Amino acid sequence: MPKTHNIILAGFGGQGVLFAGKLIATAGLIEDRELSWLPSYGPEMRGGTANCSVCLSDEPIGSPLVLEPDALLVMNQPSFDKFIETVAKGGVVIADSTMIPKITMPFDVSVYTIPATQLSEEHDLKGLANIIMLGKLFKEIDFCSAETLDAALVKCIPAKKQHLLEPNRKALALGMDY
Amino acid sequence: MSEKVLMKGNEALAESAIRAGCRYFFGYPITPQTELAAYMAKRMPKENGVYLQAESEVAAINMVYGAAATGARTMTSSSSPGISLKAEGISYLVGADLPAVIINVQRGGPGLGGIQPSQSDYWQATRAMGHGDSHLVVYAPSTVQEMADYVYHAFDIADKYRTPVMILADGMLGQMMEPVVLPERKTEFIEKPWAACGHDNKRPHNVVNSLYLMADDLERLNIERFERYAEIKATEQRSESFLCDDAEIVVVAFGASARIARTAVKRARENGIKVGLIRPISLWPFPERAIERTMDTAKAYLSVEMNMGQMVDDVRLVVNGRRPVEFFGHTGGVIPTPVEVYIQIENLAEKVGA
Amino acid sequence: MAEKSNILFERPEALLPVQNTYCPGCAHGIVNRLVAEAIDALGIEGKTIGIAPVGCSVTSYNFYACDMIQAAHGRAPAVATGVKRVLPDHVVFSYQGDGDLASIGMAETVHAATRGEKITVIFINNAIYGMTGGQMAPTSLPNQTTQTSPYGRDVTTAGFPIRVCELLSTLDGVAYAERVTVDTPKNVRKAKKAIEKAFTYQIDGVGYSIIEVVATCPTNWGFTPQGAFHWMRDNMLPYYPLGVYKDVKADGYKDIYEAAAARAAECPLVNKEGDR
Known part of the structure; x- marks a missing residue:
């Protein structure tokens, strides 16, 4: 049976953490699982940090607000500092080391660093660091099948922006292979 | 059947309202319901409907009053402070027996309060949404699916009983x-022969009105309206009972807090505590019968809310001193955690020997 | 039955055969009649909806033969907006007093006007709250004595009266704004013409129209009906001059949209072609 996942994705507004969360939620929808996606909508969304909680399960989701994530995808220092201590025992952290200079490694949590922002610039994938990060998260926690993830990408990229599909696929692969 | 889609609660409310035949939406921006208005602004022109951003909440509810008076399906949405501004108009809707749907995506109060999720407008919605002897039907969905289902249902109930209906959601669900x-x-709607939509020289004029200067007339109309309320109380109670059959501790929670309570109840069951959850879906009429049915096994009740303790009054009215009724909650936008609720259940079970 | 041509005076069909509830000598009776005559003249009773908000005229829903909606104090323009948006081919009018329109309902008044709602507002300005027994209105004159300005309206504390036609005529949504009165047969005929024109502008989709009727309140002013008209002529008309304050068609435009675009000719965004 597929695992239950309680994931937090966090970073600056504009880095695309809400979109990355939506991709995970869409993957859950495609696989007909129970799921929820809850964004922060406080003053932080107006130019500051943004985050969302995503739950995937095979039972109805209780609180959609994730307090002890078993996975954390994090793209800036303030969010890293805010959430790192909340990660559950045995949890997985994917941290963008380009954006987070000070990375601590709590006991019983696996922290994977990936210079996603730098990679996105080097590979002419500017603005897709979030998708590189998601590829890495997918590799580590396997939240859906590979076909589903690609289908989610196709579903979430609007018809007018289909030219972005290939760069997104490239970004995903980059993260998966890192 | 339509396919399963991923949607925000606010958007599901809007789309479902359109599918229920609502073509007239009047609103004013306020967090955390703004996506609903934005969705309507995008969709209504494509449905040959009207999206109008009013100059104020006061104007918006009165536009709803005008549209409802013509017999059209119409809706407005806001969040707590904006709902207070609509109170006058809602009382007029009640007084003129007009059907309409009002969405409250609640945030913390009083005053400007905050913008985080809250359930602190329970009293306002169920007790005193406007001046005068008045009620409106109030539904509290707890999932995005129920947001869609109950706003759709709300339009039918509004037309059937000629009453405003409120969807009491919160920032989290939205x-x-x-x-x-x-x-x-x-596609099929009931006739509204009372509507003021132009008599076309085929009938005497219709008057939509809430003014009765003769006391006897007003009393008679209020009594007639309360007879309708009695019918609503008898037939429109909605709730979900979860693990209540042998429950010695009964948790009562609605909307977002019911989701949290459910997680806590499951965990307490795993640890051997005989606990169940009653989730009121209609807050007015309050699901008295569902609570009453638990009385045989229940030793105590626990109301869990995102406020300082409001629905607990209704639980106490039903229990009427026969069992202890306790309250646990957070307010101001703080969301209770399943662990906190679990601890309350455990403590209460210990206290009453459950 | 008598030949129609022999009848010199009869009740308009749009006015129901009921006794109104206005005080003797009140101008409301005249204006109610003029509105009904306009409805008859245009043959629109079957597709007209009137809005009666709070004030002396609230019970006019019992007098007009067209469909009527009673509205909350000041909210008639919002209610009228709701009605008109559902029924764009119908005729919608509100009938409002000065406290209703220019005090508690000023936001709704200004915004319905600036949206260019295709509605007609009949505004009775008699410089006092009649229904509640003679309190100071937003249009009460400086030094005018009322129940709540017992020493006369002191403009240093109570501020100045509002000239509604002048104020609204600055808004692009207003097609037609005229101030009339009903103190003489000649002025009554002028008022009737204005009301008919306002309805016509609405029917033709020209824009928002308002007819301000400078009126009297013999009861609360403490005059005889004729004395009240004297006081009105002496004091109100110099402050609230009669006349047309805006008429986009007389200015040479088809409607408010053409007039507003011409006024903002220098703004490229306003004059962007198509793509609406």
């Missing part, structure tokens, strides 16, 4: 995305 199957488009 902002979150979940899979939802949207209802089919409604």
Whole structure:
């Protein structure tokens, strides 16, 4: 049976953490699982940090607000500092080391660093660091099948922006292979 | 049946309202319900409907009053401070027996309060949404699916009983995305012979009115309206009972807090505590019968809310001193955690020997 | 039955055969009649909806033969907006007093006007709250004595009266704004013409129209009906001059949209072609 996942994705507004969360939620929808996606909508969304909680399960989701994530995808220092201590025992952290200079490694949590922002610039994938990060998260926690993830990408990229599909696929692969 | 889609609660409310035949939406921006208005602004022109951003909440509810008076299906949405501004108009809707749907995506109060999720407008919605002897039907969905289902249902109930109906949601339900199957488009609607839509020289003039200067007339109309309320109380109670059959501790929670309570109840069951959950879906009429049914096994009740303790009054009215009724909650936008609720259940079980 | 041509005076069909509830000598009776005559003249009773908000005229829903909606104090323009948006081919009018329109309902008044709602507002300005027994209105004159300005309206504390036609005529949504009165047969005929024109502008989709009727309140002013008209002529008309304050068609435009675009000719965004 597929695992239950309680994931937090966090970073600056504009880095695309809400979109990355939506991709995970869409993957859950495609696989007909129970799921929820809850964004922060406080003053932080107006130019500051943004985050969302995503739950995937095979039972109805209780609180959609994730307090002890078993996975954390994090793209800036303030969010890293805010959430790192909340990660559950045995949890997985994917941290963008380009954006987070000070990375601590709590006991019983696996922290994977990936210079996603730098990679996105080097590979002419500017603005897709979030998708590189998601590829890495997918590799580590396997939240859906590979076909589903690609289908989610196709579903979430609007018809007018289909030219972005290939760069997104490239970004995903980059993260998966890192 | 429609396919399952991923939607925000606010958007599901809007789309489902359109499918229920609502073509007239009047609103004013306020967090955390703004996506609903934005969705309507985008969709209504494509449905040959009207989206109008009013100059104020006061104007918006009065535009709803005008549109409802013509017999059209119409809706407005806001969040707590804006709902207070609509109170006058809602009382007029009640007084003129006009059907309409009002959405409250609650945030913390009083005053400007905050913008985080809250359930602190329970009293306002169920007790005193406007001046005068008045009620409105109030539904509290707890999933995005129920947001879609109950706003759709709300239009039918509004037309059937000629009453305003409120969907009492909160910032969490409004902002979150979940899979939802949207209802089919409604194509048949009941006749509204009372509507002020131009008599076309075929009938005497219709008057939509809430003014009765003769005390006897007003009393008679209020009594007639309360007879309708009695019918609503008898037939329109809605709730969900979860693990209540042998429950010695009964948790009562609605909307977002019911989701949290459910997680806590499951965990307490795993640890051997005989606990169940009653989730009121209709807050007015309050599901008295569902609570009453638990009385045989229940040793104590625990109301869990995102406020300082409001629905607990209604639980106490039903229990009427026969069992202890306790309250646990957070307010101001702080969301209770399943662990906190679990501890309350455990403590209460110990206290009453459950 | 008598030949129609022999009848010199009869009740308009749009006015129901009921006794109104206005005080003797009140101008409301005349204006109610003029509105009904306009409805008859245009043959629109079957597709007209009137809005009666709070004030002396609230019970006019019992007098007009067209469909009527009673509205909350000041909210008639919002209610009228709701009605008109559902029924764009119908005729919608509100009938409002000065406290209703220019005090508690000023936001709704200004915004319905600036949206260019295709509605007609009949505004009775008699410089006092009549229904509640003679309190100071937003249009009460400086030094005018009322129940709540017992020493006369002191403009240093109570501020100045509002000239509604002048104020609204600055808004692009207003097609037609005229101030009339009903103190003489000649002025009554002028008022009737204005009301008919306002309805016509609505029917033709020209824009928002308002007819301000400078009126009297013999009861609360403490005059005889004729004395009240004297006081009105002496004091109100110099402050609230009669006349047309805006008429986009007389200015040479088809409607408010053409007039507003011409006024903002220098703004490229306003004059962007198509793509609406």
